[in-house]
Amino acid sequence: MQRLAAGTGSRQERVIAEMRRRIITGEAASGALLSEIVLAEEFGVSRTPVREALKQLQTEGLVEIRPRVGTFVAAPSRRDITELFEMKELLEGAAARLLAQRGRVREVELLEENVRQADLAVAADDRAKYAGYVEEFHGLLITGADNTKLEAHYRMLMNQLAYSRLVVTSLQQPGRALQSEREHHVVLDLIRSKDGDSAEQVMREHVRASRRALLAGLELP
Amino acid sequence: MQRLAAGTGSRQERVIAEMRRRIITGEAASGALLSEIVLAEEFGVSRTPVREALKQLQTEGLVEIRPRVGTFVAAPSRRDITELFEMKELLEGAAARLLAQRGRVREVELLEENVRQADLAVAADDRAKYAGYVEEFHGLLITGADNTKLEAHYRMLMNQLAYSRLVVTSLQQPGRALQSEREHHVVLDLIRSKDGDSAEQVMREHVRASRRALLAGLELP
DNA sequence: CCCTCCTGTCTTGCATGCAAGAGGGATGCT
DNA sequence: AGCATCCCTCTTGCATGCAAGACAGGAGGG
CATH class of the missing domain: 1.20.120.530 (GntR ligand-binding domain-like)
Incomplete structure (x- = not known):
């Protein structure tokens, strides 16, 4: 698989940075489902780096991962x-x-x-x-x-x-x-x-x- | 593969909790190498949940992952x-x-x-x-x-x-x-x-x- | 003797396949 | 009609295989 655009670091870092941006700017709506497989295809990578990126965003409080259900953009109460x-x-x-x-x-x-x-x-x-x-x-x-x-x-x-x-x-x-x-x-x-x-x-x-x-x-x- | 002891949640949660404990108590010495494969064998799981656990511990500031080199217990300066x-x-x-x-x-x-x-x-x-x-x-x-x-x-x-x-x-x-x-x-x-x-x-x-x-x-x- | 380069082995990074739980919708029963 | 139930599809969780970079140690040349 070709290396696209080569945002600075590893694949997952690119995913983290871009998803963080989308969530902060509101481009990814609060409560929206973030499907690993969809994002993987969109970024042209496999599910693995996407998964790890979402996991990090979870510990940052930006997304909520509901096991076996899905990953959603966090909606602050x-x-x-x-x-x-x-x-x-x-x-x-x-x-x-x-x-x-x-x-x-x-x-x-x-x-x-x-x-x-x-x-x-x-x-x-x-x-x-x-x-x-x-x-x-x-x-x-x-x-x-x-x-x-x-x-x-x-x-x-x-x-x-x-x-x-x-x-x-x-x-x-x-x-x-x-x-x-x-x-x-x-x-x-x-x-x-x-x-x-x-x-x-x-x-x-x-x-x-x-x-x-x-x-x-x-x-x- | 048998389900051992069944610490409450998912496999990776067990790994996170245990590794966090080891680091905080000092059982895992500062600067020590944490090999994914070794930990995986020790916990009786594959590298994947171990990897995700270490990644989370990194964002918690407990370990430092040096890409392509290794994961180490963080040593506060x-x-x-x-x-x-x-x-x-x-x-x-x-x-x-x-x-x-x-x-x-x-x-x-x-x-x-x-x-x-x-x-x-x-x-x-x-x-x-x-x-x-x-x-x-x-x-x-x-x-x-x-x-x-x-x-x-x-x-x-x-x-x-x-x-x-x-x-x-x-x-x-x-x-x-x-x-x-x-x-x-x-x-x-x-x-x-x-x-x-x-x-x-x-x-x-x-x-x-x-x-x-x-x-x-x-x-x- | 010292320096350089090369290679072998270790590490993680990523791709992929399979399994299992959760939820929704269709279907059949009351 | 209303309701319970089953199944199908979607999701993530995990296992595994391969690739590639980093580093140490040895071989070879100066």
Whole structure:
């Protein structure tokens, strides 16, 4: 069998990456059946690497394998979502604290540049662009905590939330973008002044606020 | 092929559970090679379920699979250990806060019983017994946070630390048991008085103290 | 003596075939 | 009509065979 396109690593890694992407973006609908054999044919590989890929996605919480029945895209319950936001608050708060403790590192400079650009996007009322900066802001915070375990587990949890898709929704709330950006400024200022305690506290409040904005935007539609 | 002993679930689940146990207890030495074929023969199954089990243990951070080379028991680096303790501090602190917010639930009663019994063990200078109560205390705290994601990720991280084995070591430090138990009392009191902020703060200090006691006990031997 | 290359053997990666459980739909009975 | 039951098909779970990369050790040349 020919080696197609040669996405970087092994066959199963390609399958993992692509399926993860599909689930996170919502291209694979929540609750949908993922048949090993269908995916195998689609990727041009045998069932084995597909199987192992799905198994890994299960431990990442993205799919649910019901033995002898089928593998399905995970459908987070209301409770799951609450828990995930609790974890988000917790981990991002801790990241803010850790970054503040590290002092003036590269990520702080990148955050400064981020809020500068984000300010412009808000002023121009360009929500799509601002959503991108929001994601970058949170990502930089996590990376800046300089703790690989924290980062790995954070990304795993946010994948379960399909968070990237949600950001846009929460910014639909009138005035949320402006408020959000103000909160980013406060957090960054506290980090720069090395006040880890306050940075953590404010970051937590920021996450709670963004969660409220999101849920408000999700209620009716 | 006969069905041996019939550990509850599928073959691979049995392999996962047993290998996880071996790694955590140290029965499988850090860095040791885990050959699929050897394990397969040992468990009386084919390579397939063994393979899938090892793959899952990899995503749990317990083994490292080097492609085309072999699968090895993970050997945490010094940095890994630092990161794991950071996560421990973070997650247990958050658990204390969440439990305090929940008010008077079953886990609080169990914690009260735990410190009562643990006090006796300390008074009798029975360190092995006290170590058991320490594990239970931390476990109850996590369970009491009532957040399944937090619990799952916490257990994953503590498995990487092989924490159960470490508790005993940290209690070797003279006076550590007494001090530790005092700290447990303070945390529990703060939880009972629903002071989440302080409970989190004190719990974090407790984790840091236990980490120091542990590292002090590990330096020389 | 030392360095290089080659080969044999170990490892995992993948393909494939078969078995067994779960579920749905058709069928026959009441 | 309504309901229980049987069977057929779909799914995954597991076993096995082959291929290919990695690494050690020995042979040969400098």
